[in-house]
Amino acid sequence: MATVSMGLSFTSAAGAAPEGVRGDPDGLKLVKTKTSLLGTHYWYQQTFKGLPVVNGYYAKHVAKGGAVEVADGRDAVPANLDVSAATTPAAATQTANATVTARARRAAGPNKSLVRQPAATSGAAQLAVIGGPNARLVWNVTSRSTEGVSRSLVDAKTGSVVESKVISDNIDGRGSVFDPNPVVSEQNEKLTDQNDKNQDALFLAQKNVILRNLDGSGKLNGSFVNIKEAKGGIAQSKTNTFVYQRANEKFEQVMVYYHINQTQEYIQKLGFTDVNNESQDFSVDTYAGDNSFYDPSTDMITTGEGGVDDAEDAEVIWHEYGHAIQDDVVPGFGESEQAGAIGEGFGDYWAVTNSIPVSKGFELPCVMDWDATSYTSDEPHCLRRTDGTKTTDDIDGEVHDDGEIWSRALWDIHQSLGRTKANKLILEATFFYDPDTSFAGAAQDTVQAARLLYGKAAAQTVTDAFKARKILP
Template identity: 50%
Template sequence: MVLLAALLPASAAHAAVTSATATVFAPNPVQALGRQDLTDAKDADLPEFAAAYRRVTLTDLDGSGKLAGRYVVVKSSTGKAATLSGGAFPDWHRDADQFEQVMGYYWVTTAQHYLQHLGFGSTLRPVNQRQIQLRIDQYGGDNSFLREDKANITLGKGGVDDAEDAEVIVHEYGHSVQDGQVTGFGTTLESGAIGEAFGDYLAVAVTSWATGVPTLTPEACVADWDSVSYTARTPHCLRRLDGTKHYPEDVVGEVHADGEIWSRALWDIRTALGDTKATTLIVEAQFAFTPDITFAAAARATVDAAQRLYGPAAAQAARAAFTARGLLP
């Protein structure tokens, strides 16, 4: 790519760059370093973060020299927009706004590549193969969300900035995935809880696929860097996939809390069948969901997808996982 750039006029060389190196957390410093004592320190690039940075390749860029590509375009309200320099993105760290912009682009694209790795878009129907807008640091609270009406994701900047943790980014992309499969998904308590649970599950599945199953922190712990700002117990976890909640007695009427019932069932399916089969059938089942689907109906659809894709043994594993949570008889 560098040799090509040397032979072309400046404008043509710039447009030719559709992949470029950049620096990210993979997936976050708590997982990478196994340190539960890290703190945000107002975005300071302290020496303890040094070993958590990774140089990666951003793919599917549109050649504009900015963080815009086939699956995501990054928009940020703080700092200058990240732009290529000499065919690569500079080695920004967490004290630079551009670092979070790069994180957003890399992890949304990685999540889409994960889905394609499972066969979505080739042997199976495509899933969310659209360009979404990713808005970074445009919300001052410690929260992130999908706007279904505009199909864009906003990542907040309260506490640890959400775009510093890959699992927060991919969680929100999980909402985009479901909205792409079923427009307006999540209109009731139970369907909303399914949405939060799937986002947590996808966050762990994608980051483990991309960077390896963590060995220094529990894999089932979600967003263990972002959560240092609001949790006192260690390991720090936004939520976990391996909880013990059971339906209906543990329902409290809040989608994130109730989602832990569904996410544990997904976790058990993954444990029984392995990541590839489990996530494939879980995502494929969502094409049969409705915006207001119940736990029970979604569980039946997931068992049906397991049967259709992998046969009776997989269907039985899925059924057993939902039965253990009280979601199927």
């Protein structure tokens, strides 16, 4: 997979792909067109005989001045590859689910052995092609388990599992949706969940807010948020009044709506009108475990209710929305380990930067203070921090661990350039990421965005932040 820059220039009709697209390689399907501050970005799915090629992509970034940069992530597929399946989709689904279930139960560990873990469930299997030296026809099966959402590729000829991995973006432990959460707003590390019980201290932490951009349906649906499903049923009000105490399961729905609407409004104030500018689907409190995740196969964010209900902590919600942002801007983002770590690091950073206006400086680099009270004993309670000391020397291959390297670099940029400048360039740079980018590749994109937006001095500041983490030499 290579990135090639070309000094081409062409024009296009409003809203259409440019005329130059006709010169692109055959077998490409335009799946998304995105507009950023510096240009327009055309994303294509590689296909073979009408079937998607797994991880095969082609992107054309057209700057406002006409310059074109192409990212070619296609894989070679033999012209004579047979695309008729010998195994049925039902058989492939059964095999995939068995693989995911076994892995999830192993991951549960001995401390959870007394609790039977539920078997994986899945949606429909879809035919696809794997390119490269071991090209083959596969069934692409998505499964949901205690790990989150997994993608399994099952050989359509032999029925064997070629690959199975978790594709959802998970975090362990979840929190509170006050503003941003009770620990921060009350500056009280001693607060505890008490099994979702109403408490005087937590009642005082609740804040009356205006819910903007509702669609008038009497539900918590609007321009940027869609509560699609929820434990206890969807909140409804003929007068659009949604006032509950935290013990009520509908409280989490309100806070999901409010905090996602707030962060999307902030994104648009930065000048971006095409960064997940949609009604993001949510499934609230529907997962029994202490885990929340974004599922790219359905574009759904699911929040769990183990420990502190995850949707009670705005920083959990903002973290998961960070994954939705990157998947919207870069289709299929997170294919490499370092891209996955960038996703986790960005999610943590996005949670922290969104907390700034309401946190009064209280433990800002601490991520998910309220959620973490369920599984930490040290104070302050933090799932992770954005001011750690890790560098690339500390890479261990686990995306949440390695994400702390990336989040620290972003936090340093934030501290040096200020919140507005930092967030504008970080979002702009994301448009130029490859789905399987590396730390170094994404860092170079961020430096370039800083240079184009703010000049050489800002670019040097960004470079220095990445050098400190040993991401850039």
